Amino acid sequence: MEANVSWAGGVSFNAESGSGHKVTLDGPPTSGGKNLGARPMELMLMGLGGCTAFDVMTILKKTRQDVTDCVAQLSAERADAVPSVFTKIHVHFVVTGRNLKPKHVARAIKLSSEEYCSASIMLEKGGVAITHDYEIIELGS
Numbered sequence: 001m002e003a004n005v006s007w008a009g010g011v012s013f014n015a016e017s018g019s020g021h022k023v024t025l026d027g028p029p030t031s032g033g034k035n036l037g038a039r040p041m042e043l044m045l046m047g048l049g050g051c052t053a054f055d056v057m058t059i060l061k062k063t064r065q066d067v068t069d070c071v072a073q074l075s076a077e078r079a080d081a082v083p084s085v086f087t088k089i090h091v092h093f094v095v096t097g098r099n100l101k102p103k104h105v106a107r108a109i110k111l112s113s114e115e116y117c118s119a120s121i122m123l124e125k126g127g128v129a130i131t132h133d134y135e136i137i138e139l140g141s
Helices: 040-062 102-116 118-125
Strands: 003-009 012-017 022-026 066-078 086-098 129-138
Touching (some): 022 040, 040 066, 040 086, 040 118, 102 118
16 A cells, blocks of 8 residues: 655645545644645544445445445544544434344444454554444434
8 A cells, every 4th residue: 555645735645645645634724724724633534434334334235234425523632742642432323214123233343443444444553542333323214
């Protein structure tokens, strides 16, 4: 895996993934940023959300659950001192579909967090406490 991050002036950077996707990063206005893009730590949090939501959807589809939507809502706490690392992250899943079985949703989240989500496992090994919960929104048949 590769990426290139190039300075775009001030505290803004342009990043390009090895697969050719681009994103703008910028610091907060208090640090000279112009709010041109996500903060680097926001991207890390979004990456975790994407990684675990991907796993949960894949697992639920394999168990033939009729999922129509899955949203991972993440909230994080950071250390007060520099480096301001994540200390706690909570992931709340909102899973929508028809006849969804709670045991399958809970199992998918557990498998993602303990076996499949590289981002989650890496952050936990680095000392971040990650918790999860979920709600199911049932659609009519």
